[in-house]
Amino acid sequence: MSVLNDIAGGAMPGTLYGIGVGPGDPRYLTLRAAGLILSVDVVAYFAKSGRPGNARTIVAPLIQPGREEKRFEYPVTEEIPVKDARYGHSITSFYAEMAADLGAMLAAGKSVGLLSEGDPFFYGSFMHMWRRLKNEAAVEVVPGVTGMSGCWTRSQAPITWGDDILTVLPGTLDEERLTQRIRATDAAVVMKLGRNLQKVKRAVTVAGRLADAMYVERGTMADEKVLPLSECETGRGPYFSMIIIPGQGRRL
Amino acid sequence: MSVLNDIAGGAMPGTLYGIGVGPGDPRYLTLRAAGLILSVDVVAYFAKSGRPGNARTIVAPLIQPGREEKRFEYPVTEEIPVKDARYGHSITSFYAEMAADLGAMLAAGKSVGLLSEGDPFFYGSFMHMWRRLKNEAAVEVVPGVTGMSGCWTRSQAPITWGDDILTVLPGTLDEERLTQRIRATDAAVVMKLGRNLQKVKRAVTVAGRLADAMYVERGTMADEKVLPLSECETGRGPYFSMIIIPGQGRRL
Numbered sequence: 001m002s003v004l005n006d007i008a009g010g011a012m013p014g015t016l017y018g019i020g021v022g023p024g025d026p027r028y029l030t031l032r033a034a035g036l037i038l039s040v041d042v043v044a045y046f047a048k049s050g051r052p053g054n055a056r057t058i059v060a061p062l063i064q065p066g067r068e069e070k071r072f073e074y075p076v077t078e079e080i081p082v083k084d085a086r087y088g089h090s091i092t093s094f095y096a097e098m099a100a101d102l103g104a105m106l107a108a109g110k111s112v113g114l115l116s117e118g119d120p121f122f123y124g125s126f127m128h129m130w131r132r133l134k135n136e137a138a139v140e141v142v143p144g145v146t147g148m149s150g151c152w153t154r155s156q157a158p159i160t161w162g163d164d165i166l167t168v169l170p171g172t173l174d175e176e177r178l179t180q181r182i183r184a185t186d187a188a189v190v191m192k193l194g195r196n197l198q199k200v201k202r203a204v205t206v207a208g209r210l211a212d213a214m215y216v217e218r219g220t221m222a223d224e225k226v227l228p229l230s231e232c233e234t235g236r237g238p239y240f241s242m243i244i245i246p247g248q249g250r251r252l
Numbered sequence: 253m254s255v256l257n258d259i260a261g262g263a264m265p266g267t268l269y270g271i272g273v274g275p276g277d278p279r280y281l282t283l284r285a286a287g288l289i290l291s292v293d294v295v296a297y298f299a300k301s302g303r304p305g306n307a308r309t310i311v312a313p314l315i316q317p318g319r320e321e322k323r324f325e326y327p328v329t330e331e332i333p334v335k336d337a338r339y340g341h342s343i344t345s346f347y348a349e350m351a352a353d354l355g356a357m358l359a360a361g362k363s364v365g366l367l368s369e370g371d372p373f374f375y376g377s378f379m380h381m382w383r384r385l386k387n388e389a390a391v392e393v394v395p396g397v398t399g400m401s402g403c404w405t406r407s408q409a410p411i412t413w414g415d416d417i418l419t420v421l422p423g424t425l426d427e428e429r430l431t432q433r434i435r436a437t438d439a440a441v442v443m444k445l446g447r448n449l450q451k452v453k454r455a456v457t458v459a460g461r462l463a464d465a466m467y468v469e470r471g472t473m474a475d476e477k478v479l480p481l482s483e484c485e486t487g488r489g490p491y492f493s494m495i496i497i498p499g500q501g502r503r504l
Contacts, residue, residue, distance in 0.1 A: 003290075003313065003314060004256050004257075004260075004283075004286055005256075006313075007278050007279055007281075007286075007313055007314075008279060009279065020397075020401075022282070023395070025284075026259050026283070027259055027260060027261065027282065027283050027284035027287075028282045028283070028284060028394075028395060029259075029282060029283055030274070030279065030280045030281060030282055030283075030397060031256075031278070031279050031280070031281055031282075031283065031286055032277075032279035032280060034256055034259075034283055035279075038255075061255065061258075061259055062255060062259075082414075082502075088504060091504045092504050095504060119397070119401045119405075120405075120410075121401070121404050121405055121409070121410040121411055122401065122404075122410075122411055122412055123412050123413070123416075124410070127410040127413065128503070128504055130410065131410075131503065134408075141405050141408075142280075142405075143275070143280060143397045143401040143402055143405040143472075144397060144401070145272075145282060145371070145395045145396060145397055146398070146401065149272075149371045149373070149374065149395040149396070149398065150395055152373050152374075153371075153372075153373055153393045153394075153395040156386075156393075157373070158372075158373040158374075158376070158379040158382065158383075159373055159374055160374055160375050160420070161375070161379065162334075162422075163422040163424050163425070163444075164375075164422070165419065165420065165421055165422070165425075165433070166419070166420040167417065167418070167419050167420075167437075168412070168417065168418040168419075168420075169417055170414075170415040170416070170417070172415050173415070173417075181417070185419075192415075220395075250334075251380070251383065252340060252343045252344050252347060252380055
């Protein structure tokens with residue numbers, strides 16, 4: 001399969017790569033992502049305190065002995081609400097320091113691959129580095145299979161047919177707005193469930209879509225869980241969980 | 253890079269693979285997609301009359317001499333409006349015959365990879381085969397990078413930040429509905445432009461989002477075109493074109 005090698009291509013010095021690593025199954029890495037993970041000078045990734053890092057875990061089969069890596073640890077995740085000023089301050093300082101660290105590596109001529117779960121430009125933390133570094137270094141963004149594609153695939157739920165409208169909603173919206181949005185769309189994906197899961201379930205129910213909705217946890221990963229939302233009794237959705245409501249558009 | 257070979261895995265006899273081939277650049281094929289294209293007994297694909305087939309063109313670098321292929325040619329595409337009964341009848345017969353052909357290959361123990369642009373379960377023609385064959389053969393769906401991910405990446409437009417809502421709209425909706433939907437969302441992607449392009453541009457303008465909107469044609473392909481929608485004078489968008497309106501959510 002050296003043809004894959006030829007297609008994937010390598011890394012250029014002093015370049016920042018935002019590498020989408022897909023939904024979880026390492027088979028869903030793109031050729032470009034895999035080629036870069038094997039060839040950049042430094043593999044960089046985000047991680048929560050005390051955890052291996054979700055994106056880093058996905059690419060583990062491609063990390064070879066001696067590979068240079070750089071771990072960036074979030075100072076805070078869910079301990080402080082996003083709207084609290086302390087959250088903003090803490091995260092903003094973290095991003096500024098991280099951008100300075102990456103900027104120094106790039107200025108020294110290193111190629112750096114920053115891993116991003118799913119697709120880097122779809123709710124990705126990578127975006128916060130991209131906006132800080134895009135004017136001072138060469139940047140290449142490698143799109144990835146989104147987590148939602150992985151989840152609707154594993155739910156056996158083609159998401160949009162014909163002229164269906166798809167709405168992607170964060171579970172953080174208030175219940176009334178969620179209900180209204182779900183009622184007004186053909187297909188929906190609700191992300192960022194966390195402690196919002198039961199609220200989202202109520203909104204899906206009131207919007208009349210409970211019978212169609214699937215709950216997916218860690219879709220495409222070894223321990224994935226796929227079940228009708230109506231059977232989901234979990235109080236809280238973990239980080240990699242979402243709700244999939246497939247469209248009912250034109251079947252030919 | 254034989255590690256890629258190990259990760260990608262091979263094909264099983266009598267199995268239908270719905271293979272997402274990504275947005276256009278062959279580097280954005282997944283390892284699983286590439287591995288299957290190299291190992292299935294038959295590579296099958298849709299094509300318009302007299303054309304090489306979009307998905308087939310994307311995977312050309314992986315098609316080796318002597319590879320068994322099966323081309324399925326749409327009897328009709330845009331000559332008859334979708335709402336015309338003749339369109340429905342013609343496409344339905346085509347899909348039924350195609351399913352019978354594929355079913356016969358599968359029953360004979362062949363592994364068949366049916367190519368799908370982007371992600372198979374996101375507006376993919378593959379879905380029409382999936383629903384006909386899923387109860388008579390083993391089926392594996394391989395999610396892909398969507399065309400829209402490819403387009404927002406190449407527009408340098410991170411699509412969703414923080415708690416942004418994303419709405420994916422077909423350009424076939426009427427102007428008022430389009431305007432309303434674009435006004436009510438944070439981020440939007442408008443697909444299926446075709447002869448609807450000027451109508452969509454008016455809707456984006458009336459919704460107050462013209463200044464943010466990008467027009468992308470053949471995103472990630474060798475001849476891609478990316479420009480602000482305000483500068484797009486084209487009367488008609490080709491098959492691979494869409495409008496990207498990025499969200500303006502939380503920057504940290």
